[in-house]
Amino acid sequence: MPASTLDQLVSLCKRRGFIFPGSDIYGGLANTWDYGPLGVELKNRVKKEWWKTFVHKRPDMVGLDASILMNPRVWEASGHVSNFNDPLVDCKNCKERFRGDKLLEEKLGVEAAAVLKLDQVQPMLVAEKIPCPACGKVAWTEAKKFNLMFKTQQGVIEGEGSDIYLRPETAQGIFVNFKNILDTMRLRLPFGVAQIGKAFRNEITPGNFTFRTREFEQMEIEYFFDPEKQKWEDIFATWKKDSWNFIVETLGVAKKNLRLRDHEKDELSHYSKGTTDIEYKFPWGWGELCAAAAYRTDFDLTQHEKFSGQELKYTDPDQPDHKIIPHVMEPSFGSDRITLAVLLDTYTEETLANGETRIVMKFDPKIAPVDCAILPLSKKEHLIAKAQDLYKKITQETDLVVDFDVTGSIGKRYRRQDEIGTPKCITVDFGTLGEDEKQGEKDTVTIRDRDTLKQERLPISELIRRLAKP
Ligand code: ATP
Numbered sequence: 001m002p003a004s005t006l007d008q009l010v011s012l013c014k015r016r017g018f019i020f021p022g023s024d025i026y027g028g029l030a031n032t033w034d035y036g037p038l039g040v041e042l043k044n045r046v047k048k049e050w051w052k053t054f055v056h057k058r059p060d061m062v063g064l065d066a067s068i069l070m071n072p073r074v075w076e077a078s079g080h081v082s083n084f085n086d087p088l089v090d091c092k093n094c095k096e097r098f099r100g101d102k103l104l105e106e107k108l109g110v111e112a113a114a115v116l117k118l119d120q121v122q123p124m125l126v127a128e129k130i131p132c133p134a135c136g137k138v139a140w141t142e143a144k145k146f147n148l149m150f151k152t153q154q155g156v157i158e159g160e161g162s163d164i165y166l167r168p169e170t171a172q173g174i175f176v177n178f179k180n181i182l183d184t185m186r187l188r189l190p191f192g193v194a195q196i197g198k199a200f201r202n203e204i205t206p207g208n209f210t211f212r213t214r215e216f217e218q219m220e221i222e223y224f225f226d227p228e229k230q231k232w233e234d235i236f237a238t239w240k241k242d243s244w245n246f247i248v249e250t251l252g253v254a255k256k257n258l259r260l261r262d263h264e265k266d267e268l269s270h271y272s273k274g275t276t277d278i279e280y281k282f283p284w285g286w287g288e289l290c291a292a293a294a295y296r297t298d299f300d301l302t303q304h305e306k307f308s309g310q311e312l313k314y315t316d317p318d319q320p321d322h323k324i325i326p327h328v329m330e331p332s333f334g335s336d337r338i339t340l341a342v343l344l345d346t347y348t349e350e351t352l353a354n355g356e357t358r359i360v361m362k363f364d365p366k367i368a369p370v371d372c373a374i375l376p377l378s379k380k381e382h383l384i385a386k387a388q389d390l391y392k393k394i395t396q397e398t399d400l401v402v403d404f405d406v407t408g409s410i411g412k413r414y415r416r417q418d419e420i421g422t423p424k425c426i427t428v429d430f431g432t433l434g435e436d437e438k439q440g441e442k443d444t445v446t447i448r449d450r451d452t453l454k455q456e457r458l459p460i461s462e463l464i465r466r467l468a469k470p
Helices: 004-015 037-056 073-078 100-108 110-114 118-127 171-176 178-185 232-250 299-308 335-346 381-397 410-419 460-468
Strands: 019-021 033-035 061-064 085-090 097-099 144-147 150-153 163-166 191-200 215-225 258-262 274-282 285-297 327-334 347-351 357-361 372-376 402-404 424-428 444-449 455-459
Touching: 004 019, 004 335, 004 347, 033 037, 037 061, 037 191, 037 215, 037 232, 037 335, 061 178, 073 171, 073 299, 085 100, 085 118, 097 100, 100 110, 100 118, 110 285, 171 178, 171 191, 171 215, 171 299, 215 232, 215 335, 232 258, 232 274, 232 285, 232 327, 258 285, 274 335, 285 299, 285 335, 299 327, 327 335, 335 347, 357 410, 372 381, 372 410, 381 402, 381 424, 381 460, 410 424, 444 460, 455 460
Parallel strands: 061 191, 372 402, 372 424
Antiparallel strands: 019 033, 085 097, 085 144, 150 163, 191 215, 215 327, 258 274, 274 285, 285 327, 347 357, 424 444, 444 455
């Protein structure tokens, strides 16, 4: 995947209504992005597939939607107040600030940079002669810890006691609701809780389109188990496989662009005994797509028990004297990053048999933002009316997302649908009306496949069945 792919993709996303720069008419706000009409459909479908796979299709999982704002004690208990830091370096020449480990990562690779200690960052930047991306000088300060949490104030009176954080991860909402869920849902270990929601991190160097932003969305699972009854290594292996399968089989991301990477011992978060990321080959190199599984032990529930004074233990219904704090496996996905990987992975430029080139987004039909487009061959009123009837029929009888496009030549309209990745285009012509036998029989339409470009004539009565089963 050439580096220029990112620029081409950013331009396509804007041109076709997937992703716009945030606050565009005010000159933007750095590294904020808004999902346009097609982007929101795509991202919603990624989230819907995730929810279906990990909540609806599993008897051992339930969902949750907790608040973004939480009691500030949560973040003391979780360790975020003291540990959620990145190494910040200043350029002494131009005063720009950067994340030291990320500058090193670009040169040394993700594995080498991930294990560096804070006091090794500046000497390494100097030894590797890594210049400031803004001014080109090598003049770095010592690295300092920079806390990534967004602080804000709650209520009408500014001052002590009103400081509050925007959550930097969705996970803590699950731990804090563990007792509520246990008391209401008749669950037995092992079971998991899934949540999709916004998270905020004051990233030092956001960038690479939607890869790293300060506001983003996570899809997280906390899977609780009894370590005396199940080996964490087995649960870890199962979640690694399930997370991988979601990305490859459900979303259709190409295996050749993915790899699993185990965190080195020195790289693990303060709570983790083992973490494996799924990485994607982005145009700028390998980068974390999601955490396939992170073993958080009983760290979080133990901390919340201590800080809240509430008992967060599980009693085995078959052994009432067996009371434990469950251990936790966490697969953690970012819906924006995954949507970006899907966009990059499906972006294709092809030369057709007639020498023309086309851009086509080869989305898996499950997540394509538009399922099919209805294209009346001409702007003749009665032809458009027939096509509109078909639009109504499909949207009323199915849950498909249908586009209706009358502008431009049919060739231009096919190109447009290719660029937004619509799997099927349906052309309504004078044959459909029973006015031109050469075009086809009455009440038949042409259906064109995005990938093979094959066109087939079929009766409207069969169309819905065919659309439901690509
Ligand atoms: P990184 O090393 O890239 O900063 P992380 O290890 O801090 O990521 P996690 O805390 O494991 O990330 O968060 C889980 C997932 O949330 C990530 O795999 C990613 O998909 C998503 N995510 C995290 N930070 C961001 C961000 N700033 N912008 C977009 N997505 C993010």
